[in-house]
Amino acid sequence: MAVIRPELGTEGLAEDAHRIRLAGRIETLLYPPLCPNCGHRATETLPITKVFQFNHGDDGPWQYRIAHAAPLFCTDCIRRHQAEWQPLTRAERVKSVVVSELALPGFLTAAFALFLLGDSLREFIEEPGREWPMIAFAALLGFVSWLCFRAAASSNAHRRVAAVSSIQRAFDFGDDDSTVFATIQRTYAIRDEGSAEAFERLNAARSAALTSPEAKARENRRTWTFGLILGGLVLLYWWFE
Numbered sequence: 001m002a003v004i005r006p007e008l009g010t011e012g013l014a015e016d017a018h019r020i021r022l023a024g025r026i027e028t029l030l031y032p033p034l035c036p037n038c039g040h041r042a043t044e045t046l047p048i049t050k051v052f053q054f055n056h057g058d059d060g061p062w063q064y065r066i067a068h069a070a071p072l073f074c075t076d077c078i079r080r081h082q083a084e085w086q087p088l089t090r091a092e093r094v095k096s097v098v099v100s101e102l103a104l105p106g107f108l109t110a111a112f113a114l115f116l117l118g119d120s121l122r123e124f125i126e127e128p129g130r131e132w133p134m135i136a137f138a139a140l141l142g143f144v145s146w147l148c149f150r151a152a153a154s155s156n157a158h159r160r161v162a163a164v165s166s167i168q169r170a171f172d173f174g175d176d177d178s179t180v181f182a183t184i185q186r187t188y189a190i191r192d193e194g195s196a197e198a199f200e201r202l203n204a205a206r207s208a209a210l211t212s213p214e215a216k217a218r219e220n221r222r223t224w225t226f227g228l229i230l231g232g233l234v235l236l237y238w239w240f241e
C-alpha cells in the first residue's frame with residue numbers, strides 16, 4: 001500500500017543529491033531536457049506530487065499543502081518508475097472521501113433524502129399530485145449532501161497523493177511557504193549533477209528577480225500598506241463602536 005509521508009520544509013529530502021535553491025512557483029519553473037536520475041537525454045514529463053504538512057501556530061490544526069513538479073525524464077527511467085510506482089487503489093481514494101468528519105453530515109442528509117423519497121412514493125401511490133413538495137425538499141437535501149462530500153474530498157486531497165517512486169525521488173523538493181508579503185526559496189535536491197546545474201541555469205534569472213533588493217522593497221511596501229489598511233480598519237471600528 002502506498003504510504004503518504006507528509007514532510008516539513010526540507011526535512012527528509014534526498015541525501016545523495018545536488019541541492020539548489022530557487023524562488024518562484026514550482027508550477028511555473030522550466031525543466032531541462034536532462035534526466036534528473038541518470039543525466040541522459042530526457043523527453044517525457046513525469047509529474048511529481050508531494051504533500052507538505054504545516055501549522056501556523058502551536059495550537060492551530062495541521063494543514064496540508066500540495067505541490068506539483070513536472071520534470072522531464074528519459075524513457076528508460078520512466079519505464080523503471082512505472083514498474084515500481086504504486087498508484088492509490090480505488091478503495092483508498094473512496095476512503096479518503098467517505099472516512100472523514102465532513103462526510104458524516106453528507107451521509108445523514110443523504111439518508112434523510114432517501115427517507116423522504118420513499119415517503120413521497122407512498123404519497124404518490126395513495127394520492128398522486130401531493131408528492132411534489134416532498135420531492136423538491138429531498139432534492140435540496142441531496143444537493144446539500146453532495147456539497148458535504150465535495151468538501152470532504154477537497155479537504156482530504158492530501159490523502160489521495162501516492163508516495164513517490166525511487167525514480168521520482170531523483171527530483172526531490174522541499175516546501176515553499178511564500179506569501180504575497182515574503183518570497184521564500186524552495187530547496188530542490190536533484191540526483192544528477194548535470195541535470196541540477198541545467199535546471200538552476202534555466203530558472204536563475206526568474207528566481208533572482210524575485211529575491212532582488214527591488215523585489216524585497218516591493219514586499220516591504222506591500223506589508224506596510226496592508227498593515228496601515230488593517231490599522232485604519234481597527235481605528236474605524238473603535239471610532240464607530
Ligand SMILES: [Zn+2]
Binds near residue numbers: 036039040074075077
Ligand atoms: Zn534517466
